[in-house]
Amino acid sequence: MIRKASIALAAALTLGTQAFAADAPAEIKIGTLYASSGRYASISMPVHSALKLWVEQKNAEGGVYVKAFDKKIPIKLVAYDDQSNTATAATLYNQLVTQDKVDMLVADSGSVLTAPAVTIARDHKMFLFDQTGTGASFFSKDNPYIALMADPVSTIWPKPVADFITHDGPGLGIKKVAILYSTNEFTGTQANAVRKFIKDSGAPIEIVYDQGIPTETTNYTVIINNILAKEPDAVIHLGYAPNDIAFLRNVQDVGAKFKMLFCIYPGLETELLEKNVGAKGLQHVFTYVPPQELEYPVNFGMKMSDFKKAWDAKYKDGKIEFGFNSVAGYTTALVLEKTLSVATSLDRMELRKAVFSLSGKLKTLDGTFALDEMGGQIGELTPLGQLELNEHGHIKFVSIYPHETATGKPVYPRP
Amino acid sequence: MPDTLRHYLIIAVPLLIVMAVLPSVYSNHLLLFNFVIFFILAQGVNIIYGFTGYLPFGYVGFFGAGAYGFAIMVMHLNAPAPLAVLVGGAVAVVLGLILTPLLRLAGAYFSIANLAAALAVLHLVANPALEQITKGPYGVALNGTFNPTMAYAGGILILALTLGIVVYLKNSSFGLALQAVREDSFSASMSGVNVVKMRTVAWLASALVAGLAGGVFAWYVSVFYPDNVFSADFSIFAIVFALFGGVATISGPLIGVIILYGIYNLIGFTTPQYFQLIYGLLIMALVLFLPAGLVSLATRRGWYVP
Known part of the structure; x- marks a missing residue:
């Protein structure tokens, strides 16, 4: 009897294994969009290029390990060019879902090009791997089909800046703060967050200037004089790269000496800013410290130095900038890979469960991957740093806050 | 058979039936929906440019105003979606009324002023100080009304209305008077045409269809x-599609959308790396050889194009 049962069990297992292997797809289809031209090309191409680099690497190794089929399976990247056009992006996302029937859906970079994907993913009950769309409106308790991979959600991103001002600021003599921001979702939400963190802290900090201006603003001369008239101890400028370039140039033109000046993009697109503003114009400017300046310990994927080597080998011409956005793209790739290695099926909700199971445990070159309950990224925070000149007159980062990651003391007031 | 009925039967009704049936055979519904939106917008441009000669570079202002009219009704008044779409159309008409003085300008001056007006509306909507009303730059999430199937049906109805307006303009004395105004407003005025009233009605009709399209979008x-629904791409595409097919006709803008937007998506799905090259060459060829649009291939030979 026992023998018969053993034979039956063995036969069942054999058949089961055969069926399991037969069910495994020839490739895992990952669908995504990129913008080769238009307003978002500069952030989209580094992210997408990093994703492509990872796909090539993994396919050269025979694919990625997929737990659902207990084997390595090659990846097929299905990518369309939305050219920074949101209506086109919407159509192409739908194409990926309905026609290409991709296994995993990855959004383009930035909130504006991610927005159409949020609706489509939800409509088709498809889990969306949101690369850098930090918009707070994407993440709600009634939308389980999204998680942010690589940038902190806008509502917490500027926490290190606000914490530095409220914790260390009074000791340094910072009492009055000016906030100038471009009126778009990304920088508008950061301004809201800074304001909230400062007010909630109860620190003796007064916001003496708080002004939103159109993102298209190119001349800040009058605005800078208005800020100077308020005599702030710290100025926080929140804008896109072109805003930062125009603002910092005008600060030099006017000869304004702000005691502390924070801008976002000197940290995120350093080469671009150094080229357009000059190293002198960036000296002593406070900014976010990108992960490539910090070398976080990793428990999955390449270390920063190895990633840089792989990047330089693949993109020899240097036309696509290595930096914050390329790290974001590679981080997304690592989350995809790790998700496939723990998900027991490719079912949407199983993918979600797998992604959330990585929260707090996955440590990549971008820091610790951590999600809140709605899928917003709350790890991977970018510390506050200050730009100084090295012995060759080039820009170098000095991490200032939080103190655990600090590599130096702030230069305050700016000489 | 009267021309009006014939135009309905050979152009409007078949198009509406095809667009209504296509979702059951092709699953990229959003692509079909975008076709419907561009049919409406290209015809909206046709109403104001084809029949009056005003080229609205800022046409997207009405579209965006309609989208935000919809959003405000849903967010603050929990209005049902169809009612909110109608309000979107009404908001665009009100905006059109406010901008009526722009019609005193002509040619490039009107186009530039219209573009500036659309940007002004964008910055008004995206103003953080209006966060409580428009959500400012932080974006709108209208999860409660999300219903792509009904929205698509709404789009078909608005397309029917738009085609109805264009067929009327093509076949009525009103449309003829508008074209007279376009050719020579002074002579038209001398002939008893109320130039201001004619232009205003066409302007508001054009605003209405764009606002309704924005609402349903x-x-x-x-x-x-705000950047999504006030994107200049909507204006550019609608104008290029209308011009490509040929304005002041019913079929021209439709042909323009089918060919150009069809090619746009075909290239986008297959060879995106050649997109700018192919599309650019196509538009250059149009400007050089067919400045009056594709329909001029037929009209040059004396053939009638509805």
């Missing part, structure tokens, strides 16, 4: 930023 996509 907001209903379909449900999550968007």
Whole structure:
């Protein structure tokens, strides 16, 4: 009897294994969009290029390990060019879902090009791997089909800046703060967050200037004089790269000496800013410290130095900038890979469960991957740093806050 | 058979039936929906440019105003989506009324002023100080009304209305008077045509269809930023499609959308790396050889194009 049962069990297992292997797809289809031209090309191409680099690497190794089929399976990247056009992006996302029937859906970079994907993913009950769309409106308790991979959600991103001002600021003599921001979702939400963190802290900090201006603003001369008239101890400028370039140039033109000046993009697109503003114009400017300046310990994927080597080998011409956005793209790739290695099926909700199971445990070159309950990224925070000149007159980062990651003391007031 | 009925039967009705049936055979519904939106917008441009000669570079202002009219009704008054779409259209008409003085300008001056007006509306909507009303730059998420199927049906109805307006303009004395105004407003005025009234009605009709299209677009996509619905791409595409097919006709803008937007998506799905090259060459060829649009191939030979 026992023998018969053993034979039956063995036969069942054999058949089961055969069926399991037969069910495994020839490739895992990952669908995504990129913008080769238009307003978002500069952030989209580094992210997408990093994703492509990872796909090539993994396919050269025979694919990625997929737990659902207990084997390595090659990846097929299905990518369309939305050219920074949101209506086109919407159509192409739908194409990926309905026609290409991709296994995993990855959004383009930035909130504006991610927005159409949020609706489509939800409509088709498809889990969306949101690369850098930090918009707070994407993440709600009634939308389980999204998680942010690589940038902190806008509502917490500027926490290190606000914490530095409220914790260390009074000791340094910072009492009055000016906030100038471009009126778009990304920088508008950061301004809201800074304001909230400062007010909630109860620190003796007064916001003496708080002004939103159109993102298209190119001349800040009058605005800078208005800020100077308020005599702030710290100025926080929140804008896109072109805003930062125009603002910092005008600060030099006017000869304004702000005691502390924070801008976002000197940290995120350093080469671009150094080229357009000059190293002198960036000296002593406070900014976010990108992960490539910090070398976080990793428990999955390449270390920063190895990633840089792989990047330089693949993109020899240097036309696509290595930096914050390329790290974001590679981080997304690592989350995809790790998700496939723990998900027991490719079912949407199983993918979600797998992604959330990585929260707090996955440590990549971008820091610790951590999600809140709605899928917003709350790890991977970018510390506050200050730009100084090295012995060759080039820009170098000095991490200032939080103190655990600090590599130096702030230069305050700016000489 | 009267021309009006014939135009309905050979152009409007078949197009509406095809667009209504296509979702059951092709699953990229959003692509079909975008076709419907561009049919409406290209015809909206046709109404104001084809029949009056005003080229609206800022046409997207009405579209965006309609989208935000929809959003505000849903967010603050919990209005049902169809009513909110109608309000979107009404908001665009009100905006059109406010901008009526622009019609005193002509040619490039009107186009530039219209573009500036659309940007002004964008910055008004995206103003953080209006966060409580428009959500400012932070984006709108209208999860409660999300219903792509009904929104698509709404789009078909608005397309029917738009085609109805264009067929009327093509076949009525009103449309003829508008074209007279376009050719020579002074002579038309001397002939008893009320130039100001004619232009204003066409302007508001054009605003209405764009506003309704914006409303139904907001209903379909449900999550968007000011930059999404005020994107200049909408204006550019609608104008290029209308010009490519040929304005002041019923079929021209439709042909323009089918060919150009069809090619746009075909290239986008197959060879995106050649997109700018192919599309650019196509538009250059149009400007050089067919400045009056594709329909001029037929009209040059004396053939009638509806």
